[in-house]
Amino acid sequence: xxxxxxxxxxxxxxxxxxxxxxxxxxxxxxxxxxxxxxxxxxxxxxxxxxxxxxxxxxxxxxxxxxxxxxxxxxxxxxxxxxxxxxxxxxxxxxxxxxxxxxxxxxxxxxxxxxxxxxxxxxxxxxxxxxxxx
Amino acid sequence: xxxxxxxxxxxxxxxxxxxxxxxxxxxxxxxxxxxxxxxxxxxxxxxxxxxxxxxxxxxxxxxxxxxxxxxxxxxxxxxxxxxxxxxxxxxxxxxxxxxxxxxxxxxxxxxxxxxxxxxxxxxxxxxxxxxxx
Amino acid sequence: xxxxxxxxxxxxxxxxxxxxxxxxxxxxxxxxxxxxxxxxxxxxxxxxxxxxxxxxxxxxxxxxxxxxxxxxxxxxxxxxxxxxxxxxxxxxxxxxxxxxxxxxxxxxxxxxxxxxxxxxxxxxxxxxxxxxx
Amino acid sequence: xxxxxxxxxxxxxxxxxxxxxxxxxxxxxxxxxxxxxxxxxxxxxxxxxxxxxxxxxxxxxxxxxxxxxxxxxxxxxxxxxxxxxxxxxxxxxxxxxxxxxxxxxxxxxxxxxxxxxxxxxxxxxxxxxxxxx
Amino acid sequence: xxxxxxxxxxxxxxxxxxxxxxxxxxxxxxxxxxxxxxxxxxxxxxxxxxxxxxxxxxxxxxxxxxxxxxxxxxxxxxxxxxxxxxxxxxxxxxxxxxxxxxxxxxxxxxxxxxxxxxxxxxxxxxxxxxxxx
Amino acid sequence: xxxxxxxxxxxxxxxxxxxxxxxxxxxxxxxxxxxxxxxxxxxxxxxxxxxxxxxxxxxxxxxxxxxxxxxxxxxxxxxxxxxxxxxxxxxxxxxxxxxxxxxxxxxxxxxxxxxxxxxxxxxxxxxxxxxxx
Numbered sequence: 001x002x003x004x005x006x007x008x009x010x011x012x013x014x015x016x017x018x019x020x021x022x023x024x025x026x027x028x029x030x031x032x033x034x035x036x037x038x039x040x041x042x043x044x045x046x047x048x049x050x051x052x053x054x055x056x057x058x059x060x061x062x063x064x065x066x067x068x069x070x071x072x073x074x075x076x077x078x079x080x081x082x083x084x085x086x087x088x089x090x091x092x093x094x095x096x097x098x099x100x101x102x103x104x105x106x107x108x109x110x111x112x113x114x115x116x117x118x119x120x121x122x123x124x125x126x127x128x129x130x131x132x133x
Numbered sequence: 134x135x136x137x138x139x140x141x142x143x144x145x146x147x148x149x150x151x152x153x154x155x156x157x158x159x160x161x162x163x164x165x166x167x168x169x170x171x172x173x174x175x176x177x178x179x180x181x182x183x184x185x186x187x188x189x190x191x192x193x194x195x196x197x198x199x200x201x202x203x204x205x206x207x208x209x210x211x212x213x214x215x216x217x218x219x220x221x222x223x224x225x226x227x228x229x230x231x232x233x234x235x236x237x238x239x240x241x242x243x244x245x246x247x248x249x250x251x252x253x254x255x256x257x258x259x260x261x262x263x264x265x266x
Numbered sequence: 267x268x269x270x271x272x273x274x275x276x277x278x279x280x281x282x283x284x285x286x287x288x289x290x291x292x293x294x295x296x297x298x299x300x301x302x303x304x305x306x307x308x309x310x311x312x313x314x315x316x317x318x319x320x321x322x323x324x325x326x327x328x329x330x331x332x333x334x335x336x337x338x339x340x341x342x343x344x345x346x347x348x349x350x351x352x353x354x355x356x357x358x359x360x361x362x363x364x365x366x367x368x369x370x371x372x373x374x375x376x377x378x379x380x381x382x383x384x385x386x387x388x389x390x391x392x393x394x395x396x397x398x399x
Numbered sequence: 400x401x402x403x404x405x406x407x408x409x410x411x412x413x414x415x416x417x418x419x420x421x422x423x424x425x426x427x428x429x430x431x432x433x434x435x436x437x438x439x440x441x442x443x444x445x446x447x448x449x450x451x452x453x454x455x456x457x458x459x460x461x462x463x464x465x466x467x468x469x470x471x472x473x474x475x476x477x478x479x480x481x482x483x484x485x486x487x488x489x490x491x492x493x494x495x496x497x498x499x500x501x502x503x504x505x506x507x508x509x510x511x512x513x514x515x516x517x518x519x520x521x522x523x524x525x526x527x528x529x530x531x532x
Numbered sequence: 533x534x535x536x537x538x539x540x541x542x543x544x545x546x547x548x549x550x551x552x553x554x555x556x557x558x559x560x561x562x563x564x565x566x567x568x569x570x571x572x573x574x575x576x577x578x579x580x581x582x583x584x585x586x587x588x589x590x591x592x593x594x595x596x597x598x599x600x601x602x603x604x605x606x607x608x609x610x611x612x613x614x615x616x617x618x619x620x621x622x623x624x625x626x627x628x629x630x631x632x633x634x635x636x637x638x639x640x641x642x643x644x645x646x647x648x649x650x651x652x653x654x655x656x657x658x659x660x661x662x663x664x665x
Numbered sequence: 666x667x668x669x670x671x672x673x674x675x676x677x678x679x680x681x682x683x684x685x686x687x688x689x690x691x692x693x694x695x696x697x698x699x700x701x702x703x704x705x706x707x708x709x710x711x712x713x714x715x716x717x718x719x720x721x722x723x724x725x726x727x728x729x730x731x732x733x734x735x736x737x738x739x740x741x742x743x744x745x746x747x748x749x750x751x752x753x754x755x756x757x758x759x760x761x762x763x764x765x766x767x768x769x770x771x772x773x774x775x776x777x778x779x780x781x782x783x784x785x786x787x788x789x790x791x792x793x794x795x796x797x798x
Contacts, residue, residue, distance in 0.1 A: 030382065030386070031382070033386070034363050034366075034382060034385065034386070035360070035363045038363065038366075038367070055227055055228060055230075055231040056196075056228055056231045056232070060193060060196065061235065063189075063193065063196075063197060064196060064197060064200040064232060064235055065200075065235065065239060067197040067198075067200045067201045067204075068200045068201060068203070068204035068235070068236065068239045068240065069204075069239065069376065070201070071200075071201035071202075071204045071205045072204045072205065072239070072240060072374075072376070073606040073607075074339040074340070074376060074377060074380065074606075075339075075376035075377070075379065075380055077379075078376045078379060094188055094567070095188060095189055097188075097566050097567045097570065098188040098189045099189070099197060100566070100570075101570070102194065102197055102198065102201070103201065105773065105774050106198060106201045106202065106205070106773050106774060106775060107201065107205060107772075107773045108604075108770065108771050108772045108773040108776070109770050109771060110601065110604070110606060110607035110610045110771060111606055111607070111773070113607065113609075113610060114606065114607055116562065116563070116566060119566065120562070120565070120566070163781065163785070164781070166785070167762050167765070167781060167784065167785070168759070168762045171762065171765075171766070202775065205773075205775070206473040206474075207473075207738040207739070207775060207776060207779065208738075208775035208776070208778065208779055210778075211775045211778060227434070230433050230434045233433075238374065238375050239374050239375060239376060240373075240374045241371065241372050241373045241374040241377070241471075242371050242372060243372060243468065243471065243473055243474035243477045244374070244473060244474070246474065246476075246477060247473065247474055249429065249430070249433060252433065253429070253432070253433070296648060296652070297648070299652070300629050300632070300648060300651065300652070301626070301629045321493055321494060321496075321497040322462075322494055322497045322498070326459060326462065327501065329455075329459065329462075329463060330462060330463060330466040330498060330501055331466075331501065331505060333463040333464075333466045333467045333470075334466045334467060334469070334470035334501070334502065334505045334506065335470075335505065335642065336467070337466075337467035337468075337470045337471045338470045338471065338505070338506060338640075338642065340605040340606070340642060340643060340646065341605075341642035341643070341645065341646055343645075344642045344645060360454055361454060361455055363454075364454040364455045365455070365463060368460065368463055368464065368467070369467065372464060372467045372468065372471070373467065373471060472739040472740075473739075493700065496699050496700045499699070504640065504641050505640050505641060505642060506639075506640045507637065507638050507639045507640040507643070507737075508637050508638060509638060509734065509737065509739055509740035509743045510640070510739060510740070512740065512742075512743060513739065513740055515695060515696070515699060518699065519695070519698070519699070587759055587760060587762075587763040588728075588760055588763045588764070592725060592728065593767065595721075595725065595728075595729060596728060596729060596732040596764060596767055597732075597767065597771060599729040599730075599732045599733045599736075600732045600733060600735070600736035600767070600768065600771045600772065601736075601771065602733070603732075603733035603734075603736045603737045604736045604737065604771070604772060626720055627720060627721055629720075630720040630721045631721070631729060634726065634729055634730065634733070635733065638730060638733045638734065638737070639733065639737060
């Protein structure tokens with residue numbers, strides 16, 4: 001009954017929920033509205049196969065994503081999402097600040113300032129729901 | 134006798150040597166030829182203060198740099214240098230491959246393919262000098 | 267009476283009107299306020315000579331622009347404009363979704379997600395004025 | 400006997416061969432050396448699901464890829480590959496030149512000049528094997 | 533009493549005040565909230581050592597920063613800040629428009645249009661406080 | 666006899682010769698081979714109208730181009746060309762080094778290192794033909 005494609009979607013959404021419990025519903029709504037198989041194709045690949053691939057623990061993985069999104073600077077909303085996800089899986093605030101400092105050197109001060117702005121939003125909203133980090 | 138600025142330079146070069154024993158000599162030659170205080174200004178900041186800043190261990194730091202340089206895609210030579218530096222401080226080849234996979238998702242398949250090319254060169258030259266990873 | 271430069275401006279604005287009837291007025295206002303010859307220089311080149319250059323039909327041209335703007339990711343407002351322009355000249359919504367999928371592969375999932383956000387806005391505003399696509 | 404994963408790999412390689420008959424062998428060699436499932440994961444997604452997805456014909460798809468790779472400017476070797484692939488599936492040289500002109504406007508003259516250099520190499524090597532475009 | 537680090541911070545803030553009298557307070561608030569030594573590390577380097585380095589006058593330096601921020605396109609708020617700072621240190625509005633035209637050629641029309649939007653905001657807010665340019 | 670288009674081409678090439686006496690011949694050969702009107706369209710816009718536009722002196726203009734090309738990092742050959750052109754029109758080597766330092770802050774150390782490599786090549790080749798800077 002569950003096709004390979006719907007299984008892959010399920011796994012993607014289970015992983016997404018681990019990072020942010022509200023994310024699967026929002027993502028599904030956004031993507032399914034555009035095209036029936038969009039969520040399956042993009043998330044099925046991005047989340048189930050690659051994001052959850054073994055070999056590097058989830059905490060380090062989130063740090064790598066935060067570094068890459070800061071360096072590229074093209075997706076401030078997704079950077080904020082992954083900073084929150086990083087806090088959610090145990091990265092500390094001071095580790096996020098350390099990554100920001102690295103990116104001042106590697107991607108320049110403007111990229112770092114954009115990262116600071118995303119971090120301040122993520123810290124504020126994470127703080128409201130969870131006092132853990 | 135040693136000014137604060139030459140101390141900062143020394144610390145930067147000591148850290149650089151930890152990543153690649155030949156690097157300080159090459160970097161000094163390149164930078165000093167352009168301007169006397171270039172090495173002190175750029176490396177003094179980049180390496181002594183930020184790269185060696187406490188809070189994230191050097192091994193994870195090198196993974197973050199590799200991810201950022203793959204994502205930005207503007208410096209293949211420096212990416213190759215930091216993949217070798219990562220191997221030098223204990224990151225395994227399969228962890229580098231995992232970072233490449235992440236970057237296929239976050240920065241696109243062309244950026245990932247460029248990263249593959251840098252990784253193959255770094256693996257080959259690291260393999261020659263050191264069998265450890 | 268009409269100088270070569272004002273002719274070029276006219277042609278640029280005629281083409282712009284084909285993509286969005288309100289655009290010439292908005293663009294003229296924005297650019298003329300900054301400098302008298304800004305609109306002529308930039309649009310004269312960009313629109314009259316290059317955008318309207320023969321050799322590829324306007325429909326395919328708009329698809330190429332949408333792909334390039336998604337890939338570069340530096341101009342979300344202009345991406346939204348060209349998605350609407352694409353719908354205006356006959357590109358279908360499902361073709362826009364296909365371009366988004368391509369860009370997930372070539373420019374990464376964050377660029378694709380930004381494109382999804384621009385597409386949803388363009389689809390919504392185009393839908394209000396025109397039921398054709 | 401053939402797992403879903405090896406089927407996906409087969410389909411990816413069949414499509415790749417349509418663009419350049421020598422590509423599957425080169426790609427397999429490059430990727431398999433790094434990791435057993437790299438080719439399956441990246442190409443399985445990139446080529447079998449997305450590149451070959453219905454909805455836009457292969458000829459237009461190659462034009463979109465050429466535009467995106469020119470605009471991003473981060474992968475000159477892959478741009479040259481896709482210009483050759485475009486010629487292979489029926490895009491004419493003058494259409495490639497038109498895309499270059501578009502990209503002068505959208506991504507700037509330096510990106511266009513890099514595209515010119517890739518196009519000249521692709522035209523030269525395509526000319527040697529095939530007189531068709 | 534004043535450590536080398538607090539001296540460096542003072543110099544950075546003095547320079548920042550020259551560009552925009554309100555900036556030091558805003559920047560200090562943003563950065564100190566994240567980490568005690570963030571302002572010292574980033575601004576100490578960026579502003580005291582490099583931005584104020586002799587060799588190119590401050591007016592030309594601000595023109596170079598405006599050009600670079602337009603070209604990179606990753607920090608519209610900082611571009612707007614530096615366009616205002618440029619006006620503050622004597623760059624004229626028509627010189628800003630000339631830089632915009634240059635960037636249409638070098639970084640593409642979308643980057644130029646983003647720059648136009650930042651320039652219009654900077655011109656408007658600078659006009660309110662100061663009629664000098 | 667001389668059409669408006671060939672006049673524009675002449676002016677573009679006269680300006681190009683001012684920056685580098687060998688450039689017009691190389692550029693014409695590269696562009697005309699691709700398409701008859703490519704040189705006229707791209708250079709006619711880029712050089713005759715914008716690069717030579719009054720309002721900012723040629724020396725400052727070359728400094729702006731060097732800054733922008735370093736910041737974007739997508740065209741090392743063109744960066745090297747414009748560093749040589751800057752030296753040709755009176756920018757000193759130490760001013761080029763100052764721009765490199767600025768770009769370490771704004772575009773990151775990897776972009777700065779790439780700029781250093783272009784500057785070293787430009788300094789070496791300019792030194793051979795001309796001892797003036």
